[in-house]
Amino acid sequence: GAVVSQHPSRVICKSxxxxxxxxxxxxxxxxxxxxxxQFPKQSLMLMATSNEGSKATYEQGVEKDKFLxxxxxxxxxxxxxxxxxxxxxxxxxxxxxxxxxxxxxxxxYEQYFGPGTRLTVT
Amino acid sequence: AQxxxxxxxxxxxxxxxxxxxxxxxxxxxxxxLFWYVQYPNQGLQLxxxxxxxxxxxxxxNGFEAEFKKSETSxxxxxxxxxxSDAAEYFCAVSDRGSQGGGADGLTFGKGxxxxxxx
Numbered sequence: 001g002a003v004v005s006q007h008p009s010r011v012i013c014k015s016x017x018x019x020x021x022x023x024x025x026x027x028x029x030x031x032x033x034x035x036x037x038q039f040p041k042q043s044l045m046l047m048a049t050s051n052e053g054s055k056a057t058y059e060q061g062v063e064k065d066k067f068l069x070x071x072x073x074x075x076x077x078x079x080x081x082x083x084x085x086x087x088x089x090x091x092x093x094x095x096x097x098x099x100x101x102x103x104x105x106x107x108x109y110e111q112y113f114g115p116g117t118r119l120t121v122t
Numbered sequence: 123a124q125x126x127x128x129x130x131x132x133x134x135x136x137x138x139x140x141x142x143x144x145x146x147x148x149x150x151x152x153x154x155l156f157w158y159v160q161y162p163n164q165g166l167q168l169x170x171x172x173x174x175x176x177x178x179x180x181x182x183n184g185f186e187a188e189f190k191k192s193e194t195s196x197x198x199x200x201x202x203x204x205x206s207d208a209a210e211y212f213c214a215v216s217d218r219g220s221q222g223g224g225a226d227g228l229t230f231g232k233g234x235x236x237x238x239x240x
Contacts, residue, residue, distance in 0.1 A: 006165075034227045043212065044166075046227040059227075093165055095228075111228060113158075113165040 023094030145213030
């Protein structure tokens with residue numbers, strides 16, 4: 001249980017276009033999802049916290065108009081990279097968390113990560 | 123703001139030897155603590171976590187870690203390394219949440235690349 005999927009796994013797009021990445025919790029409902037980006041051989045950096053039914057909370061330095069996040073249902077959050085540029089090329093990883101107070105033994109602390117999406121902007 | 127320090131970007135051990143990956147955090151209040159493993163071009167897999175209770179926590183694949191509040195450390199160990207342990211390891215922390223329990227987004231260390239020598 002607690003599987004998170006991402007689609008697509010890889011995407012190549014041209015500079016100036018927009019790309020949408022989906023993050024789905026397959027076997028549980030996730031009121032909160034997180035989006036991270038990882039540059040080659042570097043650590044993950046939290047971009048934003050996605051809350052179902054409300055606006056995402058962005059980390060300092062992350063442009064919310066460039067990285068649009070929509071968490072329209074309890075199992076799906078999307079990240080849209082608008083007007084992509086080569087410097088947006090990165091590995092984008094999402095994670096999902098069980099709702100607070102849910103499922104004894106699972107805990108609300110643990111995040112379950114998707115397999116990531118490799119974005120290349122040419 | 124939280125910060126996580128992983129000493130050694132690369133650690134090399136022989137197969138069968140002890141694995142020790144170091145992690146220190148900076149926080150006045152003990153956070154939730156995690157170790158994740160990442161294989162090439164894949165997402166992260168949770169090895170183990172500390173939230174409360176016993177300070178020595180056991181995880182998957184024979185790994186364990188000990189939370190030492192006085193040292194603000196959460197080092198990862200495995201008694202005997204296996205070739206399949208070669209991967210990138212990340213220590214991560216999160217605050218104890220603003221809603222009474224659930225953790226916030228994670229702050230990651232820079233990662234340690236574990237190399238296993240045959």
